[in-house]
Amino acid sequence: MIPANRIVGKQVQFMITCLCDTFYDHVAQASVELLEQVGCLVDVPDGQTCCGQPAFNAGDWESARKVIRHTLRTFTGDQPIIIPSGSCAHMVFHGYQLVFENGTDAEKEAARTLAGRTWEICDFLVNGLGIQTWHGRFDGKISLHRSCHTRGSNTYSAALQLLRSIDGVEILEFDESEQCCGFGGTFSVAYPNTSAAMGTLKIDKLTAVKPDLIGAVDMACMLHLSGLAEKQKRPFRKMHVVEILLQALRNAPTNPPVIHS
Amino acid sequence: MKTSQPIDAFGRDLSQEVKESVYSSSKAKYDKRIGALNAGYIAPDSLRKLAGQIKQHTLENLPSYLESAIGKLEANGAKVHYAKDGEEANATILGIMNAAGATKLIKSKSMVSEEIHLNAFLENNGCESVESDLGEFIVQLDHDMPSHIVTPIVHKNRQQIATTFEKMGLGDYNDDPTTITRRARTYLRKKYLEAEVGLTGANFVSAESGRIVLVTNEGNARFSICANRIHIVLVGIEKLVPRDKDLALFLNLLARSATGQQLTVYTQFINGPKAPDQIDGPGEMHVVFLDNGRSEILAGEFQSILRCIRCGACLNVCPVYRQTSGHAYRAVYPGPVGAVLSPLLAGKRYPEFADLPKASSLCGACNEVCPVDIPLPELLLRHRNKSKLEHIQKASAGTPPLGGWAVLCSTPSMWKSTLTLGKVMDYVPMKLVPVPAVQAWTQTRTLPPFRGGKFRGWYKEHRKHDSGNNQ
Numbered sequence: 001m002i003p004a005n006r007i008v009g010k011q012v013q014f015m016i017t018c019l020c021d022t023f024y025d026h027v028a029q030a031s032v033e034l035l036e037q038v039g040c041l042v043d044v045p046d047g048q049t050c051c052g053q054p055a056f057n058a059g060d061w062e063s064a065r066k067v068i069r070h071t072l073r074t075f076t077g078d079q080p081i082i083i084p085s086g087s088c089a090h091m092v093f094h095g096y097q098l099v100f101e102n103g104t105d106a107e108k109e110a111a112r113t114l115a116g117r118t119w120e121i122c123d124f125l126v127n128g129l130g131i132q133t134w135h136g137r138f139d140g141k142i143s144l145h146r147s148c149h150t151r152g153s154n155t156y157s158a159a160l161q162l163l164r165s166i167d168g169v170e171i172l173e174f175d176e177s178e179q180c181c182g183f184g185g186t187f188s189v190a191y192p193n194t195s196a197a198m199g200t201l202k203i204d205k206l207t208a209v210k211p212d213l214i215g216a217v218d219m220a221c222m223l224h225l226s227g228l229a230e231k232q233k234r235p236f237r238k239m240h241v242v243e244i245l246l247q248a249l250r251n252a253p254t255n256p257p258v259i260h261s
Numbered sequence: 262m263k264t265s266q267p268i269d270a271f272g273r274d275l276s277q278e279v280k281e282s283v284y285s286s287s288k289a290k291y292d293k294r295i296g297a298l299n300a301g302y303i304a305p306d307s308l309r310k311l312a313g314q315i316k317q318h319t320l321e322n323l324p325s326y327l328e329s330a331i332g333k334l335e336a337n338g339a340k341v342h343y344a345k346d347g348e349e350a351n352a353t354i355l356g357i358m359n360a361a362g363a364t365k366l367i368k369s370k371s372m373v374s375e376e377i378h379l380n381a382f383l384e385n386n387g388c389e390s391v392e393s394d395l396g397e398f399i400v401q402l403d404h405d406m407p408s409h410i411v412t413p414i415v416h417k418n419r420q421q422i423a424t425t426f427e428k429m430g431l432g433d434y435n436d437d438p439t440t441i442t443r444r445a446r447t448y449l450r451k452k453y454l455e456a457e458v459g460l461t462g463a464n465f466v467s468a469e470s471g472r473i474v475l476v477t478n479e480g481n482a483r484f485s486i487c488a489n490r491i492h493i494v495l496v497g498i499e500k501l502v503p504r505d506k507d508l509a510l511f512l513n514l515l516a517r518s519a520t521g522q523q524l525t526v527y528t529q530f531i532n533g534p535k536a537p538d539q540i541d542g543p544g545e546m547h548v549v550f551l552d553n554g555r556s557e558i559l560a561g562e563f564q565s566i567l568r569c570i571r572c573g574a575c576l577n578v579c580p581v582y583r584q585t586s587g588h589a590y591r592a593v594y595p596g597p598v599g600a601v602l603s604p605l606l607a608g609k610r611y612p613e614f615a616d617l618p619k620a621s622s623l624c625g626a627c628n629e630v631c632p633v634d635i636p637l638p639e640l641l642l643r644h645r646n647k648s649k650l651e652h653i654q655k656a657s658a659g660t661p662p663l664g665g666w667a668v669l670c671s672t673p674s675m676w677k678s679t680l681t682l683g684k685v686m687d688y689v690p691m692k693l694v695p696v697p698a699v700q701a702w703t704q705t706r707t708l709p710p711f712r713g714g715k716f717r718g719w720y721k722e723h724r725k726h727d728s729g730n731n732q
Contacts, residue, residue: 021716025719029719049669054663055663059660069671070670148623180580184621186663188702189698189701190619191269192704193273194584223709227707
């Protein structure tokens with residue numbers, strides 16, 4: 001599903017994602033700073049909005065196509081597109097191809113080309129830029145939520161590889177790591193009871209091993225899990241993997257300005 | 262919490278006892294599955310993909326494989342029937358019984374027979390049809406429905422079963438599992454001997470040899486066949502595999518995926534009726550190939566669901582199934598596979614089951630465990646698209662309309678101004694927002710502080726600073 005031989009390079013475009021654009025600006029900022037730390041020149045196309053996934057998952061493919069066409073128009077060029085979300089990346093790899101199944105040749109080609117440029121950020125660092133270990137220090141026991149839409153991709157293994165190479169990081173094993181957080185976009189409001197029950201169980205499992213923080217490669221899962229936890233008056237410390245990586249660099253005793261692969 | 266989706270409501274109202282039983286049994290089967298696959302193989306995932314390819318190839322060439330299987334079966338002495346739908350299949354089975362002057366049938370477990378409601382049909386026509394699989398037997402005593410493809414009574418506990426046994430005259434109340442099993446065994450032994458016809462399903466049919474393959478853990482399929490004159494096999498047309506040697510792969514995957522066993526306790530290969538030099542076994546064998554909507558599925562965008570080998574692994578791993586149980590799906594096939602298959606099998610009654618594909622967070626765990634690699638999330642999405650195009654209210658209930666959102670997201674100026682204006686959300690008490698989706702969210706979750714446009718502001722400054730440095 002993920003194209004072989006995706007475009008690599010250090011001049012990149014950054015997809016903010018609608019969730020980071022509205023709620024999690026610090027994750028978007030950390031992503032850009034991180035990419036610059038590893039020597040990338042980052043462009044953020046101004047006209048970008050959302051990848052179109054909410055409508056796609058809801059079954060409204062007509063609306064999804066409208067948004068996707070906009071995204072295809074916005075991310076022109078031939079640079080890699082870096083996304084701090086396994087879910088939005090999955091949407092480009094999978095959903096974009098599916099909605100244009102009966103589309104024009106030009107649409108199909110545009111969707112394929114975009115997929116060939118798209119990288120989830122952890123996947124890009126390890127498998128795009130070839131960074132095998134991470135510099136710096138971060139002290140913490142981490143439960144790393146898997147984020148379902150990274151299934152079948154290299155995102156989770158890449159995130160684990162980088163985190164495990166950092167001095168002071170301990171990755172905790174927890175029960176039912178394959179299970180979903182219960183978000184699922186509009187599923188969370190159409191199936192509110194099931195969704196909340198799934199999320200509550202997920203929080204139980206993530207926190208049972210007493211982590212210092214919960215890490216994720218997708219803020220959509222975090223939106224749901226932290227929203228539930230807060231309502232249940234058991235908030236937890238949460239960080240996107242890019243925030244941990246950036247913090248590790250800043251904690252390094254000797255801080256090299258740029259990591260070269 | 263208020264909900265407009267029936268599966269969500271079913272899960273909400275489910276007793277803690279049933280929920281616990283479904284959850285713990287699902288989890289146990291999932292864990293055993295992983296153990297069995299990893300103990301047996303270095304790269305189980307590649308086997309799953311291979312099995313998916315073989316099944317997909319079979320489907321794409323189904324007419325020729327079906328023809329081959331029918332030819333072999335007939336050459337082996339079996340009589341082959343083709344049933345367009347459940348009604349035809351039921352009539353065929355009754356016809357076979359009538360022709361033989363038989364009124365008593367014993368059945369081994371068959372989901373296809375559930376699909377066509379065979380028991381009820383035979384009983385209405387003066388015949389006895391007894392389930393011999395322990396779980397199905399209990400379901401039948403209770404006039405209940407199976408809630409899982411492989412473990413039909415996962416929703417019941419032994420106290421409930423003991424009560425049923427007592428009510429049905431199978432001894433005084435006793436909820437010891439061994440006693441329950443012994444009592445069923447004694448009762449069923451008599452039924453095996455009384456029966457005139459044995460009916461089984463088929464887990465696989467080899468197109469190469471016509472071999473019917475049956476797996477059970479109780480040995481009830483062989484009991485159902487061996488003491489009878491007539492053996493009827495009721496099987497969906499999609500159950501074919503090209504060659505005998507493919508069975509090695511499929512049998513290994515089926516047992517490991519379903520129950521975490523290396524192989525089921527009993528595996529039978531049946532070539533045809535009793536040969537003249539054989540001492541016993543049914544002298545007459547009928548194979549009823551059931552279509553019941555499958556040809557139509559084969560020709561459309563849901564084709565890959567016909568790869569399914571009915572292992573139940575997608576149910577066991579599914580977080581929605583775990584929370585709601587099999588009965589929530591209101592159909593013979595529950596869980597992710599059922600959510601795809603049931604609306605299709607319903608034919609004209611599709612809209613009645615159009616909500617099923619919405620019962621998923623699209624987490625993809627079902628695809629990850631599927632032994633034939635069915636892209637279940639994609640099929641669920643295709644259903645959602647179909648329901649939306651056909652304006653089926655049952656599917657859209659509870660899902661916020663996204664037309665306006667699509668306009669917003671394809672108009673950058675509007676998007677950016679909303680990002681700045683959205684700040685107002687922080688000051689609005691969510692309880693007062695009369696939007697159902699907002700209500701459904703905020704009853705159990707908070708929303709994070711709104712920070713729309715903050716990143717864009719930072720990035721603008723950051724670039725200015727950068728270009729300043731470069732000069």
